[in-house]
Amino acid sequence: MDDNCWRILLNEQNNNCRRWLSEFDPDVIAIYNCLAQAPRLTMNFFNIKKQTQVKDVNMALSILSDHGIIDADDPDAPEIAGTLFRAFLKY
Secondary structure (H helix, E strand, O other): OOHHHHHHHHHHHHHHHHHHHHHOOHHHHHHHHHHHHOOOOEOOHHHHHHHHOOOOHHHHHHHHHHOOOEEOOOOOOOEEOOOHHHHHHHO
16 A cells, blocks of 8 residues: 555544544443453453443443444453554544
8 A cells, every 4th residue: 555545544544533532422431441441451341330330331332332442242341342443542
């Protein structure tokens, strides 16, 4: 890929991350941050609920999973699915 293609791709991904962030409510962000700060980028459901005090953890996990930001195949231990959104939040 040439430099222009990379710039276009990075710009599109940046726009996706900004759109997701604007659409997510504070509970969704709290759940994501909880997982992102976990040592292995995963945590069991009970600890997520305990640490975040989010009332509807299932809904927040569902939203993150639907966007492909987390992998919730194991509902008892969701985990961060990739690094793109995580890296975006750091900057």
